[in-house]
Amino acid sequence: MTSPGMTSPRMATAATLDRNDPLAALRNEFHLPAHGNATTVYLCGHSLGLAPKRTARLVNEELERWAALGVEGHFASSRPWLAYHEAVTEGLARLVGAEPLEVVAMNSLTVNLHLMLTSFYRPTPQRHRLLIEKRAFSSDRYAVASQIRQRGFDPVESLLELAPRDGNDCLDTADICALLEREGRTIATVVLPGVQYLTGQRFDIAAITACARRQGCVVGWDLAHAIGNTPLQLHDWDVDFAVWCSYKYLNAGPGAIGGCFVHARHAREFDLPRFAGWWGQLKHTRFDMPEQFTALEGAEGWQISNPSVLACAPLITSLELFDKASMPALRRKSVALTGYLEALLQPLVPHKLQILTPADPDARGCQLSLRLQRSSAEARRIHEALGRHGFVCDWREPDVVRVAPVPMYNTFTEVAQFAIELTALLDDSSH
Ligand SMILES: *Cc1c(COP(=O)(O)O)cnc(C)c1O
Numbered sequence: 001m002t003s004p005g006m007t008s009p010r011m012a013t014a015a016t017l018d019r020n021d022p023l024a025a026l027r028n029e030f031h032l033p034a035h036g037n038a039t040t041v042y043l044c045g046h047s048l049g050l051a052p053k054r055t056a057r058l059v060n061e062e063l064e065r066w067a068a069l070g071v072e073g074h075f076a077s078s079r080p081w082l083a084y085h086e087a088v089t090e091g092l093a094r095l096v097g098a099e100p101l102e103v104v105a106m107n108s109l110t111v112n113l114h115l116m117l118t119s120f121y122r123p124t125p126q127r128h129r130l131l132i133e134k135r136a137f138s139s140d141r142y143a144v145a146s147q148i149r150q151r152g153f154d155p156v157e158s159l160l161e162l163a164p165r166d167g168n169d170c171l172d173t174a175d176i177c178a179l180l181e182r183e184g185r186t187i188a189t190v191v192l193p194g195v196q197y198l199t200g201q202r203f204d205i206a207a208i209t210a211c212a213r214r215q216g217c218v219v220g221w222d223l224a225h226a227i228g229n230t231p232l233q234l235h236d237w238d239v240d241f242a243v244w245c246s247y248k249y250l251n252a253g254p255g256a257i258g259g260c261f262v263h264a265r266h267a268r269e270f271d272l273p274r275f276a277g278w279w280g281q282l283k284h285t286r287f288d289m290p291e292q293f294t295a296l297e298g299a300e301g302w303q304i305s306n307p308s309v310l311a312c313a314p315l316i317t318s319l320e321l322f323d324k325a326s327m328p329a330l331r332r333k334s335v336a337l338t339g340y341l342e343a344l345l346q347p348l349v350p351h352k353l354q355i356l357t358p359a360d361p362d363a364r365g366c367q368l369s370l371r372l373q374r375s376s377a378e379a380r381r382i383h384e385a386l387g388r389h390g391f392v393c394d395w396r397e398p399d400v401v402r403v404a405p406v407p408m409y410n411t412f413t414e415v416a417q418f419a420i421e422l423t424a425l426l427d428d429s430s431h
Contacts, residue, residue: 010344010416017412019338023325025331029053030251030409035390038383041414043393045406046197046225046367049251051058054317062309065067085257085307091319095327096223097233097243098261101298104245105315106279106307108258109224111140112243115302118261119272119350120241121189128153128182129194131190133171134163138198144191160187169356170363171203172242177211184215193241194226198396200357200367204231206237213238220284223247227259228322229365231331234261241266249324249406254314257307260299267298277304325408333407334366340412341368344419352426368403372426376401382425391418 018024029048030117032039040052062081074081074404092103106112121144128151130144145155162179164171168242180187190212195202205221212219221242226232228249234242242261246252266272276293278286279305283296283371295301339361345368349355356369372379376398385393393403405415 003062003296008420010420011413012191013339014412014416021333021412023329023407024411026321026325027126027409027411030322031376032409033392039392040245041389041391041417043403043410043414043418045251046229046248046404047394048254049228049245049318049406051253052251052314052317052321052322052394052410055253055314058313058317059159059310060312070327081309083311088261088312088315088319091316091323092259095232095319095322096244096261096323097237098235099264099304102235103259103261104256104299104303105168105259107260108255109222109243109245109362110143110414111223112258112260113140113143113220113304114147115214115275115304116188116241116243116262117191118273119266120154120220121147121151122218122273123148123151123153125186127186127188127216128158129160129187130158131162131180131187131192131212132162132185133192133196133410134161135196136161136191136223137193137224138378140191140193146364162192164375170196170205170358172346173204173207174233176208180211180215180217182206184212187212187215187217189218189220194221194223194232195229195367197225198356198369198400198402200225200364200369200402202226202358202362204363205239206233207298209237209239225365225367227332229367231327235263239263246315247316249408250315251408252318253311255311256314260302261394262299262302264298267301270295270301274302275304279303279306309353312411312419321408330407334405335361337405337407337412337415338364338366338368339412341403341415341419344416345370348423348426352424365404366406367371368404369396370401370403370422372399372401382422385425386421389421391421 024369029052065077069076079087088105090099093100101398130148132144148155150160192203209219218240221239223242223244227244240263245258246256247254280295280301282294352373354371356371358366379399383401393401
């Protein structure tokens with residue numbers, strides 16, 4: 001990609017930042033989608049992370065084992081399918097700040113949310129409400145509303161929605177805690193995002209969990225946009241449960257296996273209502289096919305079916321990359337990379353664009369959400385022009401472009417290229 005800005009002092013600064021980046025080599029671990037003879041500037045890891053080069057080999061190994069071993073692959077290979085998902089347990093536990101007992105890779109995000117709510121949303125006539133945020137992701141909203149109905153309550157009365165103050169896009173921790181203090185005794189369960197998908201706001205999980213638990217609420221977090229993006233300490237933060245998918249910042253591929261956290265204090269609560277299946281059954285008796293279900297301790301006790309080996313294999317390579325890089329180092333680069341993007345876009349604020357994402361690095365991950373100050377139709381044309389010029393970011397109606405410079409594979413040079421391109425498009429009124 002070449003543009004008039006390519007030789008500017010700005011590009012020289014970006015190149016220096018890249019040379020000094022201790023994580024720069026990680027980019028070579030990934031396939032970068034092509035744009036003509038060059039590669040795209042891929043800023044869409046919040047939607048689907050890029051493919052690590054090693055993943056194909058690992059998936060192929062399993063296909064070859066299947067071809068060579070048939071059913072024996074369950075027992076006889078170097079990574080027996082029977083216990084295949086256990087290969088990711090330690091890595092996931094490190095990423096979310098949990099004990100291995102507290103995490104499991106299984107299903108996909110929304111399914112896991114349903115399984116968690118089956119156990120952790122137990123409404124009573126006095127305490128039947130479920131708190132979410134007003135702009136919750138559609139799937140989460142459908143899931144919680146259907147759970148409320150399934151228990152014989154009505155979402156009109158039982159679904160409580162947190163809205164930002166008038167004129168604000170983000171929620172304030174103090175406002176959330178004030179609402180919990182006011183209404184907490186009627187709220188059974190709280191479900192909030194670790195990072196909000198639309199604004200990129202990072203929630204203060206520790207503070208909000210503490211406020212909610214003081215009121216006797218059960219607290220669950222949707223970490224779709226938080227895992228692999230921001231540091232997490234779910235055990236110490238006293239979170240009851242959490243769910244996530246692995247195809248965004250975890251780079252485990254479309255439809256990859258999701259995951260779940262259940263705090264150790266619930267590990268042996270075998271009386272909790274739960275949907276059972278043979279994979280949640282005690283391992284040493286699982287194949288005796290006992291009539292009576294006896295759940296495994298910890299998060300594994302919420303499994304139902306035997307997990308897809310092909311959906312799990314990519315997560316193994318992905319977690320190896322996180323261990324190689326280390327989350328603290330990734331976070332340091334992320335704060336610098338996103339801060340750099342913000343600084344370069346600052347001259348466009350507020351007349352040409354508005355940044356919905358909080359300015360405080362502690363209150364965001366890598367994503368910046370940009371509201372283009374144009375009509376929706378013009379804003380959409382600008383997003384389309386970005387795409388034609390090789391910049392992959394995404395579009396949310398009516399006027400928001402979400403851009404995520406991912407520390408695992410994006411560069412300061414790409415951030416500068418994007419800023420130059422967007423500035424040019426916003427200056428030029430003829431797209
Ligand atoms: C990406 C995302 C999902 C996706 O749900 P699946 O069950 O994996 O299809 C759900 N909720 C949020 C908040 C998301 O960002």
